[in-house]
Amino acid sequence: MTLIGPLVLAAFLFCVGLYGVMARRNAVLVLMSVELMLNAVNINLVAFQNLKWQDDPVATGQVFALFVVVVAAAEVGVGLAIVFNMFRNRASINIDDADLMRW
Amino acid sequence: MEALNYAWLIVALPFVAAGVIAAFGRLMPLKGAEVGLAAIAIAWVVAVMIGYQTFVNGPVEAVEQVFWSAPLGGSVLIEFGQYVDGLTAMMLVLVTTVSFMVQLYSREYMHGEDRFTYFFAMLSLFTFSMLVLVVAPNTLQALVGWELVGVCSYLLIGYYWLEKTNSDAANKAFLTTKFGDIGLVVGIIVLSVGVSAHTDNVFSIRETTELAAAGMLSEPTIVLGCLLIFLGAMAKSGQMPLHVWLPDAMAGPTPVSALIHAATMVTAGVFLIARLYPVFAQSLAVMNTMAIVGTITLFFAGFVAIVQDDIKKVLAYSTISQLGYMVAALGVGGYTAGIFHLFTHGFFKALLFLGSGSLIHAIHSNNMSDMGGMRKFMPVTFWTFVVGSLALAGFPLTAGFFSKDEVLVSAQIWASNGAASGVSSTALTGNLVFWLGLAGAMVTTFYMGRSVFLIFFGTHRGVSAHTPEEVEAEVAAGTLDPQAEMEDLDQAAHDQDAVDDLSQQDVAAGHAGHGSDHDHGSGGHHLPHESGWQILTALVVLAVLSVPVGFLGGFLWDEVGGSTERNFETWTATHLLEEVSYPFLADAHPVDLEELHGGEAEGADADHAGDGAEEGEAAGISTDVTPLAAGADLVLATEAEGGEGEVDNHVLHGAPEFHLNVFVLALGGFLAAIALAWTIYGRSRPMRDPVLHMGGVTTLLENKYYFDDIGYRGVVVPVRDWLAPAASWSSNVILDGIVKNTGGAVKRLADVTYFTIDQKVIDGGINGGAFSAAWISSKLKRLQSGDVQRYAGAMLAGVIVLVVVFAAAR
Numbered sequence: 001m002t003l004i005g006p007l008v009l010a011a012f013l014f015c016v017g018l019y020g021v022m023a024r025r026n027a028v029l030v031l032m033s034v035e036l037m038l039n040a041v042n043i044n045l046v047a048f049q050n051l052k053w054q055d056d057p058v059a060t061g062q063v064f065a066l067f068v069v070v071v072a073a074a075e076v077g078v079g080l081a082i083v084f085n086m087f088r089n090r091a092s093i094n095i096d097d098a099d100l101m102r103w
Numbered sequence: 104m105e106a107l108n109y110a111w112l113i114v115a116l117p118f119v120a121a122g123v124i125a126a127f128g129r130l131m132p133l134k135g136a137e138v139g140l141a142a143i144a145i146a147w148v149v150a151v152m153i154g155y156q157t158f159v160n161g162p163v164e165a166v167e168q169v170f171w172s173a174p175l176g177g178s179v180l181i182e183f184g185q186y187v188d189g190l191t192a193m194m195l196v197l198v199t200t201v202s203f204m205v206q207l208y209s210r211e212y213m214h215g216e217d218r219f220t221y222f223f224a225m226l227s228l229f230t231f232s233m234l235v236l237v238v239a240p241n242t243l244q245a246l247v248g249w250e251l252v253g254v255c256s257y258l259l260i261g262y263y264w265l266e267k268t269n270s271d272a273a274n275k276a277f278l279t280t281k282f283g284d285i286g287l288v289v290g291i292i293v294l295s296v297g298v299s300a301h302t303d304n305v306f307s308i309r310e311t312t313e314l315a316a317a318g319m320l321s322e323p324t325i326v327l328g329c330l331l332i333f334l335g336a337m338a339k340s341g342q343m344p345l346h347v348w349l350p351d352a353m354a355g356p357t358p359v360s361a362l363i364h365a366a367t368m369v370t371a372g373v374f375l376i377a378r379l380y381p382v383f384a385q386s387l388a389v390m391n392t393m394a395i396v397g398t399i400t401l402f403f404a405g406f407v408a409i410v411q412d413d414i415k416k417v418l419a420y421s422t423i424s425q426l427g428y429m430v431a432a433l434g435v436g437g438y439t440a441g442i443f444h445l446f447t448h449g450f451f452k453a454l455l456f457l458g459s460g461s462l463i464h465a466i467h468s469n470n471m472s473d474m475g476g477m478r479k480f481m482p483v484t485f486w487t488f489v490v491g492s493l494a495l496a497g498f499p500l501t502a503g504f505f506s507k508d509e510v511l512v513s514a515q516i517w518a519s520n521g522a523a524s525g526v527s528s529t530a531l532t533g534n535l536v537f538w539l540g541l542a543g544a545m546v547t548t549f550y551m552g553r554s555v556f557l558i559f560f561g562t563h564r565g566v567s568a569h570t571p572e573e574v575e576a577e578v579a580a581g582t583l584d585p586q587a588e589m590e591d592l593d594q595a596a597h598d599q600d601a602v603d604d605l606s607q608q609d610v611a612a613g614h615a616g617h618g619s620d621h622d623h624g625s626g627g628h629h630l631p632h633e634s635g636w637q638i639l640t641a642l643v644v645l646a647v648l649s650v651p652v653g654f655l656g657g658f659l660w661d662e663v664g665g666s667t668e669r670n671f672e673t674w675t676a677t678h679l680l681e682e683v684s685y686p687f688l689a690d691a692h693p694v695d696l697e698e699l700h701g702g703e704a705e706g707a708d709a710d711h712a713g714d715g716a717e718e719g720e721a722a723g724i725s726t727d728v729t730p731l732a733a734g735a736d737l738v739l740a741t742e743a744e745g746g747e748g749e750v751d752n753h754v755l756h757g758a759p760e761f762h763l764n765v766f767v768l769a770l771g772g773f774l775a776a777i778a779l780a781w782t783i784y785g786r787s788r789p790m791r792d793p794v795l796h797m798g799g800v801t802t803l804l805e806n807k808y809y810f811d812d813i814g815y816r817g818v819v820v821p822v823r824d825w826l827a828p829a830a831s832w833s834s835n836v837i838l839d840g841i842v843k844n845t846g847g848a849v850k851r852l853a854d855v856t857y858f859t860i861d862q863k864v865i866d867g868g869i870n871g872g873a874f875s876a877a878w879i880s881s882k883l884k885r886l887q888s889g890d891v892q893r894y895a896g897a898m899l900a901g902v903i904v905l906v907v908v909f910a911a912a913r
Contacts, residue, residue: 099889103885
């Protein structure tokens, strides 16, 4: 199995996620897009471990992927809490409305 | 010799007294007089101790001490200290004695004056100033003292400043002496420049005189420096033609005239010349100048005294004449003779002035035409005045006799030395001083005889005898100057008021017993009466002193218990002076400075032994009867040893000698003059005073040789009409213009700086920076949009840029 397939998949997923982060106005969807981008990275980590450096004892891509999953879970928890509070305060989860920190 | 170290005390005491009197005098029971008297009394005791110690120890080595010094720039220091030797000691004794007597006298004379306390403060300040000059170890300190006495003189001449003529007299005195002071200052600088080639202590009198004596100063330095210093001395010591201030200075109170304008201040010039004598002796031109100026002064000033009516003016011209003797004596090498005459003159002229003050106090007039017959009213004043007059006229055995004879003897010796050396000008000046000095002595005798006869003999011509009708009668008879007489009457009326005030005070104080003396109800003037004890004490003390001070340096000193080794000459001479020789006479030899200083260690005994031997021989010779021709050759011991024609080339300080020819001529002149005076004035005041009817001569004398007119037309008017306006114009127009334009330019420059550089450039820069920062930030803040997605886009763009950059970098 070659490396090209997982890498193309990961790149595609990252681009989809990036587009979602950049283009969507719904805060929940933005969070979801972030998850896509994280998982694209996870694919890269696992693919490089197994297809490129499978015999290298110091290459720990899979373990690192597990860490990313854990952190992503935590991140999405925090993010959803923020979105939830935002909705409670201003009855909207449109990300363009959250501009209190501008000039 | 310890007392010499305390000479500063004599100087300091009057200064302290002046300060205390000025500060607290008005609160004191005697209005400050007690402080001045106490201070001068202590100073007098110290001065007498110093005088005694220096006298018995012969020519002493000078005690030089510096108490305070300050840098003057470069390596030059201004130093204040004391320099005490025989000459200093002589002046200390003279100044303190006269000052003491004058202060005692002034307590009575100035009694009741408004500014009594001020007067005493000034007297003390003057005494201090004179003593600063006397003890000066360097010419700068001498200059300080010199100027201080000038200021005190100015203040005291202008004591009665309410009258314009008096303040004019003060100004005249100040400005005339100031003219000479310019010469003095420049002369001091010239000498110091010459000295600076050899030593750092350029103003030191000791260094200057030693270098000059060793022949290490150049001829131009000595001639220029000495002539300029002599100009200062001429103005201060009233030498013609700069004497014009001295008669006018009589506007001051009489004690001031006695202290300042007779005994002390006017002798400052003579003293300074004596102090720098080894320098002056180096140049024939300087010596001849002194001799000629002195001779002119002594001869011509005396004649003016003959026609004066104001007794103080008589004495003033007499003082000028006597100062001429001193300067002439110094000019003919008579160092001892000059300062000896200074010393004796100080006593008897102070006495005469104080005596005239006593008369003025009684008569309320300065004019001899208002006196007459005073012998009966004021016997003590009469006798003391006679003693003073005899001393001044040179009556045998009085002080003036010895000193004036010594001056004439010096002139004779100088002439013979000059002739033997082939220097014709010294022979000429020597003879000039001798013969004109002799003639001047006759004139002196005549005018003093005239004064004494007019004042004390005949009948009283007091104001009570002068009704206006009588004055007119006398004017018609041509014996009186009408204007002066009318002024006298005014003055008398004025005085009458003053006397009324005084007598009322007396009565109030319980002296009703004297009321009969002051009978004012009748309107007549009271008869003159003798002065009080303070005036009389001063008169008697000075009269008593006027005799023995002459023996001190006279040839009879041996006969009255003195010795040739201890007389006025050894007192005031210095070691250096004994070595100095005249380079322009034969057999000159510069002083070897190393020898001079090396010899000091051996002690003065050797010197004394030598002196004693010399003087012993001189005394032996002096007993010979010396006719005029031979007298010129027989001079000092060394000459006698060396044989005929050899010159004694030393500054004349030899033992006093008796020259019979001089004695006979002087005595003959005295007798002739006194006989003439007696013939004219002896019995009563002549209706036609012959001295006032000598045609052109009288006119010339009454106008004082037109010196005042020449001075007024030649100096005062040009200065007032040309120099002063020119100076004022240059000051107001040129200097002020420069200052004003400079100020304007600076102001414009400041304006340019402020409005352009400060306001526009600097402030503009700062403001521009601030405004541009605000403008830029107002644009930049738009970046902070608050749009999270735009931030994310920026991050993405950044990442892409970095990737591209790193990729390209590979």
